[in-house]
Structure formats: structure tokens, C-alpha cells
Amino acid sequence: MLRIEGLSVAYGGLKALVEVDLEVSEGEFVTIVGPNGAGKTTLFKTISGTVAPVAGRISYRGQDLLALPAAARAHLGMAHVPEGRQVFKTLSVDDNLQMGAYVAAGRRDWVRNRKRIMELFPVLDERRDQLAGTLSGGEQQMLAIARGLAGSPHLLMLDEPSMGLAPTITDAIFERIRAVHKEDGLTILLVEQRVAEALESCDRGYLLDTGRVALHGSYETLLSDARVKKAYLGM
Amino acid sequence: MKRARVSDLAIIVESFFQAAVAGILVGCIYGLMCCGLSLIFGIMRVINFAQGEFLMLGMYFAFYLVTGFGLVAFLGPIYGPFLAALLAGPVLFVFGYLLHQYLVGRVTGVNVIGAEAEGHYAQLILTLGLSLVLANGGLILFGSVPQVIRTPLSSTAWLIGPLLGDYVEIFINQARAYSALVSILVAVGLFQFMARSSLGKSLLAAADNPEAASYMGIDVDRAHRLAFAIGTGITAVAGGLVATYYPFQPYVGIDFVIIMYAGVVLGGIGSVAGAFLGGFVIGVVQQVSTMVLPIQLQNTAIFVVFLIVVMFRPHGLFGRSAERT
Ligand SMILES: Nc1ncnc2c1ncn2[C@@H]1O[C@H](COP(=O)(O)OP(=O)(O)OP(=O)(O)O)[C@@H](O)[C@H]1O
């Protein structure tokens, strides 16, 4: 579904990604882990088109993504839930969702998607007329995910949805992500620092370190790797 | 003797009502022109000094449509001028769209993300220059003789009264009344577009968070261009309406650009409806102040009220904070 080959990104002279290869198949749940500054967010931004690469190729369902401007990529059925939530603070919760449904597929499935979203995140229904900027951090994260779902995507990309949230909220959010993967059949690409929880849910994972793919493989492979154990699991 | 005192009071009451009515009418028109600037400055945060010249272009466009193209003959002198004002909207929309595409867009929106002061310095210089070019170009093209769009309504008025037992009579100028009505209709149309349509909301979203907006499939650059073009067109319609009762020349923009900025800030930046109400308040203050202040000081009264409001409500009359407190 998503195939990345030899992707390199630089900010000025600084290399943020070096020849990254990554693949996500239809229906998979793939996790990317890695320390701060590894280039995870940069990778997501390059896929979505707000950062341009210096080399490499990205294709999504056979389409060359790099030939398209950022706004056009969302129309292909990929949703990016950005790091730090990035909700539209001055818009109401409902208007945020409606913007998530800006693409044609989102408009078509609006009623069904909205119902599903409110089932997953009932708190958003209670707060539908509140300005998104006044929601709590956890609620904003739920809204950011819900906004992504509102576009009827096939691929849902989530950048650190647990950032700055209490463990119980994080658990709830991971549970919803698993639900949309299992029940709605969405393909998931997840970036996470909470490695244990994130790897537990996924089919495959990648370890990104200083812009390179240091390791990739199944859940067991990653969990048993000494580097992952040492850096993240405190073992 | 007693009779004389009553009529003194009646004159004051009458002139107050007269000024208030005039204020309400011009307030609606000011409200509409503020809506135009609100899209450009309030929402997209683009500093535009040329907004007054957009108003001026709307005036001349409507003027030439009425005098040169016989819209008066076709629709009659009563409806012609108002249709001409409305037609200034789409024409100046296209003008604003092209202006943004080739000039203003280079210093706004996605092109200035991360730039110093969000590109405000470049916008300041560019639009100040644009304002001069348009005003001076207007002088060459249109000449310096003040014009006004003549409609029989300019010199007709409805008489309300006598009220309060024969003492008070109020005249409502019909040109202003129709202009106010058209302003309200256009403004309501704009509010509906912004609040109900997906395209309208996408303009707000693009301004609120351009990066997230592009992840939603919103073309942020186009959103900026559209907002600029609509803002230009709306102010031009207001210009065409003002032209039915206010003599204008190519430098007329300066008379109004300050009113527009004051209205947008007074109403609360980021709210189109707020900008309308801000402009409305300014119209009322301006007209009522003429009762007590010499006409040269009417803009001073606007700023005194402006300062008082901003002192007590820094977000403007209708601004609300979207941050958690
Ligand atoms: N706009 C930018 N300009 C310059 N350097 C940048 C920019 N954005 C990111 N970088 C650099 O690129 C590297 C990768 O950053 P990135 O945000 O992708 O890391 P990350 O893996 O998402 O980290 P975190 O886990 O902290 O979110 C870092 O060294 C960062 O300083």
C-alpha cells in the first residue's frame, strides 16, 4: 500500500533521514519507534508532503506521492494525525470533524463516520460545540484522531498519540486505535515512544535511529533486540 | 416661555434621533466594508493597506457602470446604482484573486510560514506601495473631480413622525436606507457562507493551522487567495453603496481604511460577524458624535470609543479566546 525507497531528507545541511526503506501492506499495523530526533516526524511529514525529500521515492497504492502537492495527497485516502494534535483551536469540535471530512470520501460517508466517531469517543459528542482549543489535552488527541477518521481513510498515520497524556488515557487511545484497525479494517502506521504498548499491538515494527532504519521485523524480533530492550524497556 | 423650552428639548431629541438613524444606516455599510477587511486581516492575518483603494475601485466601477454603460437607463435610476454596487463584487473578486496570485500571495500564507513576523514586514511595504499605485493610477484614469453616483433616492427621504406629540420629526435618507439594506443582505450571505459551507470553514481552518489543514486536503494557498479575493469583492460592494451618498475621488480610500481597521479590531479579530458589528458601532459613534463635536473631530470620537473598548475588552467586543485558561 505504502512503499518508501531510499528516502533521504535534509534540513539545510543537516541530514534528518538517510536512505530509508519502509513498506506497509494493506490491512497491516506497523509501528515506528526510535529516540527523540530520530526523524520519525520528518518521515511522516515527507509522506504527507509538508517536507520535501532530497532523494528517494514514495508510492501509495501505485501512485507516485512525490509528484503531488500536500493537499492532493489527503484526497487519496491517507489521514495524518500530526504530532502535538494540531487541532483547529478556533473551530468547534464539530467543525474540526467536518474539516476532517473535507475530502470527497469524507463527505460521502459523513453520517456513518460521525456516528462511528461518537461511538469511539463519546466525550466529543458531549463537547461538539466547544472550541477545540479549550479541550483538555486528552480530548484534543481524541479529536485529532477522530478528525483523521472523518476522512474515510484507508491508511491512518498517527504521530505519537500518547504524547503528554496520562497512562489511563493513553491506554484508552491505544484501545481505540486497535479497534479501528480490527473492526474497521484500517491500515495503521504508528509512531510511538511508548514502545512496549505500541509494539504489543502491531504486526511489524521499525526502529529508526539518527535518520536510518536500524532494525525492522516482527513484534518478537524487535522486542528481543538488545538495543530496543536497553533503550526503551529498561531491561 | 414654557413652550420655548419644550421645543429646545425637542430639537435636541430630534437631532439625536436623526443622528442615531443616520448612524445605524451608515453603520450597516461600514459593517459590510469591515467584513471584507476581516477576511483578509482578521482571518488570514494579512496586513493590507490597499483595502481603502479596493473600496475606491468599487466606487468607480459602480460609477462608470451607471454613467457609462447605461445601467440607469436599463434598470431605472433607482435600482441601477444598487445593482452596479453588487456587480462591483464579482469584478473586484477577480481583481483580488489575480492580485493575490501574482503579487500579494508571495508574502502571505504558505510562503511566509516561519518567516520573520509572519511576513508582515513584506506585506506592509507591498500593500502600502500598492495603495499608492492604485490611488495615483486612479488619479490619472479617473481625474481628481469628486464624483457621486446620482440616484433620485439621494435627495429623497421618508419622514417619520411627528413623534412625541408633534415635536419630533425624523428624516430617513432613502439612498442610505437602501444601501444599508443591501449591506445587510450581502453580509448575511457572507456569514452563511463562512458558517455553513465546507469551503467557508476551510478558509478558517487554513488560517488556524495551515499544516493541519493541508493534511485534511485543504489547499492552503488557494484558501488564502480565495479569502483575499472575497475580502476585496465585499469591500468593493460597500464602496459602490457608499458612492450613492458620499462624494469620492481617487484618494477617498484613506478616509475609510482607518475605519475598517478600527472596526475589525473593535469587533474582535477573527470574527466576520464581529467585524460587521464593529463597523456598525463605528458608524453610530461617528454620526452621533457630530451632535456634540465639530465635524473635523468625528474620527477622534471613533478612536476614543475604540480605545475605551480595547482597554476593557482586549479581544474586541465579540472576540473569544480559543486558548485554555
Ligand atoms: N524544521 C526543521 N528545521 C531544521 N531541523 C529540523 C526541523 N525539523 C526537524 N529537524 C531536525 O531533524 C531531526 C529529526 O526530527 P524529527 O522531528 O523528525 O524527530 P522525531 O523522531 O520525530 O523526534 P521526537 O521523538 O522528539 O518527536 C532532528 O534532529 C531535528 O532537530
Ligand SMILES: [Mg+2]
Ligand atoms: Mg516527532
